[in-house]
Amino acid sequence: MTELTVPPDADEEKAAALVREHISVGDVVEIWKRERTDAEDPEHSGAVTSFEPAYLEIDGQSPKNKSVRYDEIDTVIRAKTADEKA
Numbered sequence: 001m002t003e004l005t006v007p008p009d010a011d012e013e014k015a016a017a018l019v020r021e022h023i024s025v026g027d028v029v030e031i032w033k034r035e036r037t038d039a040e041d042p043e044h045s046g047a048v049t050s051f052e053p054a055y056l057e058i059d060g061q062s063p064k065n066k067s068v069r070y071d072e073i074d075t076v077i078r079a080k081t082a083d084e085k086a
Contacts, residue, residue, distance in 0.1 A: 004076045008034070012054070015070040020051055026082025029058070031068055032075040042077070044068050 004022040006015045023029055030042035044066055050057035055069045063069055 002078045004078075006073050006075070008074075012069070012071040015073055016051070019056060019070060019073060019076060022076060023048055023078050024082055025049065025051070027078050028080040030077040030079055031056070031058075031073055033068065033072045034074040045079075 002022070004018060006018055010018065025048050027048050029045065029048055031044040033043045044058055046059040046061075046066055048056065048058060049060045052067075055063045055067050056073070058066045058068070061067050
């Protein structure tokens with residue numbers, strides 16, 4: 001399990017680059033959004049299915065459902081890599 005905290009001053013482009021460096025398609029992740037960093041449970045979790053231009057796609061869902069915009073991400077935890085067996 002590895003963790004990435006996106007700096008608060010990172011713009012969308014920088015946040016997206018950091019996230020892409022940290023995780024891969026197929027990884028299982030937990031994501032805390034900026035306004036919920038004190039929550040015990042992640043705002044979003046699931047398998048990364050795509051790196052879209054404006055958001056991280058999780059389980060094939062849009063940002064209205066399960067996915068999250070890069071500029072909303074505070075912390076990403078990679079719970080399982082795509083290479084790990086279930």
